[in-house]
Amino acid sequence: MFKVFSVLVAFALVMLESAKVFAANIAGNSLAVSAAAHTVASSHAEIMSKSLFFGLSALGGGLAIGLGVIGAGVGMGSAVRGALESMGRNPAMEKKLIVWMITGMAIMESLALYALLITFILFYANPFKAIILK
C-alpha cells in the first residue's frame, strides 16, 4: 500500500513540477523574443493547461471509482461472511438474515454509486470546464 501511495505522490509531484518548468520556460522565452513569438508561446501555454486539466480530470475520475469501489467491496465481503457464518450456526434464521444482509448491501452499494456519480461528473459534466475553455 505504501509503495502505491509513494508512486502516486511522485507522479503528482512530477506533474506539478513539469507544469512549473514549462511555465518558466515560456516566461523566459517570451521575455527574450519579439511580440509575434509571444502569442505563439501563450497559445502553447493554453494548450498545455488545457491538456493538463483534461488529463488530470480523467485521472481523477478513474481514481474516484477505483478507490471508491475498494471500500464497498471489502464491506460487502465482510457482510456476506458474517451472514453466512451465522446462517451456518443457526439455519432457522436463514431468510431473515438474507433480507438484512441485502439491506446492508444496498446501503453499501449507494456509497459505491456516489463514487460512480463523481466519476460521471468529472467525465461528462465537469463544473470547472467553463473556466478553462472560457
Added chain:
Amino acid sequence: MLKVPILISIPGIPIYWTMTIIVMAVILSVAFIVGKSMKVVPGHVQSFFELIIVMTEYFLKEIIGDEGEMYLPLIASFAIFILFSNLLGSIPGFTSPTATIDTTATLALIVFVLSHLMGARKHGFKYLKKFLGPLIVLAPIMIIIEVMSALSRPFSHALRLFANIFAEEFMVTVLLFLLPWVVPAIMMYMQIFTDFMQAFVFYLLAIIYIALSLESEEMEEV
C-alpha cells in the same frame, strides 16, 4: 462513442424504434401462430408462454391480493416484451431496445402513473394522507420528503434495467474493438442469465410498486 455494427438501420429514425418494431413483430407473430393452434398438452413454445402467464397470476394473487387479477394483461406483456427485447441484443447485428433510457423510462412511467391512479381511486381522499407523514406538525417538511421518495421510485426502476442492459452491450462493443476474436462471443452469451434476471426484477418491482400504493394505511401499522 463506439458503435456496434447494426444490420438494419433506416436513416432518419432512431435505431431503437426499428428494434422495438422488430420485437413487436416477433412477439405478435409468435403469439398469433401459437394462439392459432392451442393444444391440451402444450408444446415447447406454448408451455413457455403458459409458464409466464401462470407465474404472473401466482405473484399477483400472492402480493396484491384478490384485486390483482385485473393487472394480469399489463404485467404479463411487460414480462414478455422486456424478455424478448433483452434477448434481441444477443443476436449479432441487433441491439436491445431496452439499452436506451427512453424505452425503460416509458415502461417505468406507465407503472408510476397507473399505481398512483389506482391508489387514489381505491382510497379516495384518504390517499393524500400517505404523503403527510406520521406527525401533523411536521407535515410541510414531510410532504417534500415523501414526494421526493415517491419520485425516486420510477427513476430507479428505469435506471436499473437501462444501466444493466447498456453495460452489457457496451462491454461487448469495447471487447470487439480490443480483441475481435472468440472472447466477445463468449461474453455475449454469458449475458443471457443477466437478461432473464433483469426482466424478472423489473417485472417484480412493477407488481410491488402497484401493491405498495394499493395497500391501506392500517396494514402498514400492523
Added chain:
Amino acid sequence: MDKQFIKQITRMSSLGLNVIISSLIGFAMGYYLDKYTGYIYLFVIIFTLIGFIAGIYEIYKQIKKEINTKI
C-alpha cells in the same frame, strides 16, 4: 417460493439506488428554483440535503416495515 421473502428482497435491493436518485432529484429541484428566484446556491444546498434525508427516511421506513413483518 415464499411470497414475503421475495417481496422483501426485491424491495430492499432497490434502496441503494433510491438514496442517490432522491438526492439528485433534490439537486435538480434546487437548481431550477435557484434559476427561477435568482439566489445563488441557496436552494441547491437545502434541497440536496432534503433529498439525502428523503433517501435515508425511505430506508428507515422499509426497515420499520421489515421488523414488523414475520417471515
